[in-house]
Amino acid sequence: MASRRLLLSSPWRLVSPSGLHSTKDFQATFPTSTGGIRHSSNTSSSTSAIAYKALRRRQAPLPVSDAPPSWSAQAAVSNILYETPTPSLAPSTRHILNCLVQNEPGVLSRVSGILAARGFNIDSLVVCSTEVEDLSRMTIVLTGQDGVVEQARRQLEDLVPVWAVLDYTNAALVQRELLLAKVNILGPEYFEELLAHHREITAPVDANGEQDGEAFDVSLANAGEDFHPSRLAASEALRHKHEHLKSITYFTHQFGGKVLDISTNSCIVEV
16 A cells, blocks of 8 residues: 555656556656666565554464264273373482572572472572672572473573573582581590480380499499599699590591581581
């Protein structure tokens, strides 16, 4: 329609009195030299496809058969059993997912809720802030089949506060496990007393239980007469504590750990 209006409004289109085109006037008004011709470029906009589909006549819907399939119950059940996919026999492997999430409250619960809803048992989950403001990193270790884990990864990536989820299962990386141990610095003598007390509590009571308990108490008392921290002076017992703490600190540093906390009778070691 636009091209038709352009032709009707052109000044060079002349009509003879008889209603036919005048060839002479047409040739006179349309120069033979190519220098006077201007070529117009037809550019289509981004909405041209939408306009084309709007003007195009819609096709009629396909006919639908209202009659149900004439199958027997046996044939229907056999068809369902045949088309039911068999469970995957792929082994479950260990996967490491690295989630880059927005640093805001509630992200951890949403991520763990997605994994729990899909039946995953999270082996390890570590959350820490990064050097970029408002960005946190979540390292998730879980066990499952490759296809199922990939579906969970894409579902996590669809969450609004999640920027990206990377799978580091087959990538070269450094893994480190953390151990927190509470170590007694009083020496092995106190440990033997605690162990003996524990044995007294958990030992079964029998007819000869009293005699066995008395014999054990006598042997323990004889062993304690030789050397026990309770028989030492306070200053000497304190020196023994410092020696034990020094040895514990030395061995901890040998394995790349550190002592986090020191109390009167124990210390907490991170390895």
